[in-house]
Amino acid sequence: MASVTRAGRARPTSGGLELAVWYLIRLTGLGLFVLALSHFLITHVVYDPVEQTGEWIVEERWGSLLWRTVDWLMLSMVIFHSFMGVRTVLRDYTGGMLRAALTMTLYLVGIVLFALGTMAVATMSAPVP
Numbered sequence: 001m002a003s004v005t006r007a008g009r010a011r012p013t014s015g016g017l018e019l020a021v022w023y024l025i026r027l028t029g030l031g032l033f034v035l036a037l038s039h040f041l042i043t044h045v046v047y048d049p050v051e052q053t054g055e056w057i058v059e060e061r062w063g064s065l066l067w068r069t070v071d072w073l074m075l076s077m078v079i080f081h082s083f084m085g086v087r088t089v090l091r092d093y094t095g096g097m098l099r100a101a102l103t104m105t106l107y108l109v110g111i112v113l114f115a116l117g118t119m120a121v122a123t124m125s126a127p128v129p
Helices: 016-046 054-061 065-093 096-123
Strands: none
């Protein structure tokens, strides 16, 4: 029996993977709140959006290892948080072989999107004049 929280899904009492996912979804949600709010403030308040072009993003934003790391961290949290949330919904509303097939498909799509996003953030280079 799971213990009931004030809001959201009850915390699993069995421990293991389910409890780890339960905690990680909450931690990534908090992290995403901070990262998304700071991303919005930096790109729309600190810097003038009129001056932001594709070249500005590549040269100024992604020219810095710090900003690449922050953007990659936000990408990682978004993918984990969203896909584990969908996994929870699949566990609630499907069963048997359908659940297994959908879960494996979900994991595969998540891994592919994570790899593509990581490659995009890691390999973006400044344009050659």
